[in-house]
Amino acid sequence: MKLCYSPTSPFVRKVVISAKEAGLFDQIETYGGDTSDIFKGINPENPLGKVPSLKLDSGDLLFDSLVICEYLDGLSDSVTLLPGSGIERARVMTLHALADGMTDAAYQRRMDSAAMPEGEGSPSWNARLRVAMESGLDQLEQQAADFGDDLNIGTIAVACALGYFDFRFSAENWRGGRPNLTAWYERFSARPSMQETVPPEA
Numbered sequence: 001m002k003l004c005y006s007p008t009s010p011f012v013r014k015v016v017i018s019a020k021e022a023g024l025f026d027q028i029e030t031y032g033g034d035t036s037d038i039f040k041g042i043n044p045e046n047p048l049g050k051v052p053s054l055k056l057d058s059g060d061l062l063f064d065s066l067v068i069c070e071y072l073d074g075l076s077d078s079v080t081l082l083p084g085s086g087i088e089r090a091r092v093m094t095l096h097a098l099a100d101g102m103t104d105a106a107y108q109r110r111m112d113s114a115a116m117p118e119g120e121g122s123p124s125w126n127a128r129l130r131v132a133m134e135s136g137l138d139q140l141e142q143q144a145a146d147f148g149d150d151l152n153i154g155t156i157a158v159a160c161a162l163g164y165f166d167f168r169f170s171a172e173n174w175r176g177g178r179p180n181l182t183a184w185y186e187r188f189s190a191r192p193s194m195q196e197t198v199p200p201e202a
């Protein structure tokens with residue numbers, strides 16, 4: 001299996017953490033995208049231009065990150081990252097949707113300010129996206145005490161969102177007034193899969 005990869009992408013990080021936790025990472029070869037023309041995206045094999053994608057020996061190209069994680073989960077004997085059915089699955093998938101939505105809002109803000117031509121960004125849209133990040137953090141603070149030591153696609157996505165906020169938006173101090181989420185993240189970050197996937201300094 002071949003993973004189109006960027007070490008700074010929080011969506012790629014979610015896939016790599018899932019693969020490591022599932023004991024499958026040594027079966028995956030990684031290769032970089034093409035960043036020579038960001039207006040074409042960074043992954044020529046994916047019509048959406050995005051990383052991650054996973055190329056299988058059968059020739060199939062899987063995307064996006066959740067599809068890849070679900071596929072890897074199905075291959076693993078050691079963990080269940082996406083529970084089978086019913087309300088248990090719906091809760092985990094809703095937590096994943098919240099965390100991924102927050103990550104996407106942060107990523108859109110980052111691209112708007114750092115990658116697009118000077119002066120083209122929209123301050124109003126930026127403010128709207130920031131509200132999604134902040135409201136999501138407030139919601140996670142309510143839930144974090146119940147996360148315990150749960151390892152699933154929801155908690156992995158939350159950790160990737162918070163890691164990305166630290167990486168790109170540290171000045172906004174997501175920890176402020178959110179002690180439960182802070183304590184949970186400290187514990188979860190000690191996992192080897194988290195330590196081994198910290199994004200490099202830009």
Ligand SMILES: N[C@@H](CCC(=O)N[C@@H](CS)C(=O)NCC(=O)O)C(=O)O
Pocket residue numbers: 008009010011012038040041042048049050051052063064065066107
């Ligand atoms: N929903 C997608 C989001 C992937 C995504 O936004 N990837 C970013 C990197 S963090 C990307 O490839 N951006 C390049 C572009 O859109 O041009 C997923 O979960 O895989």
